Amino acid sequence: MHTFKIFKGVVNLLVLIALGVFLNINIAIAATDSVIIDVRTPGEYSQSHIKGALNIDIYSPQFRSQIEKLDKNKHYEVYCRSGSRSSQAVRIMKDMNFKKVTDRGGLGQIYSDPKLRCEGPSC
Secondary structure (H helix, E strand, C coil): CHHHHHHHHHHHHHHHHHHHHHCCCCCCECCCCCEEEECCCHHHHHHCEECCCEECCCCCCCHHHHHHCCCCCCEEEEECCCCHHHHHHHHHHHHCCCCEEEEEECHHHHHCCCCCCEECCCC
16 A cells, blocks of 8 residues: 555656646645745746746736646645735635645745745846
């Protein structure tokens, strides 16, 4: 049974990676096996972001369709610059029946997590 759980975990990870490649996005998996989502604009993301975070711009017309493609049973941690957009995104995701979504707030909160690393010219 233990081997099956490990296999299932590996398969889930491969599905997430394949989805990331399909959507042309990177995926960050924190120590808690959660997926980190940065809901800022691509320009903001290019300046600094959590290494490997998904960049799904809440202002994009494709925001809902990109979110809809994600596994609703995974744990997602969402952040933005100040915490406003992340709270909006979390509400939308919960309305879309995502089970485990955490609002990590703004850059100050997420960058203070020692398990996560900042990447980009403004780090």
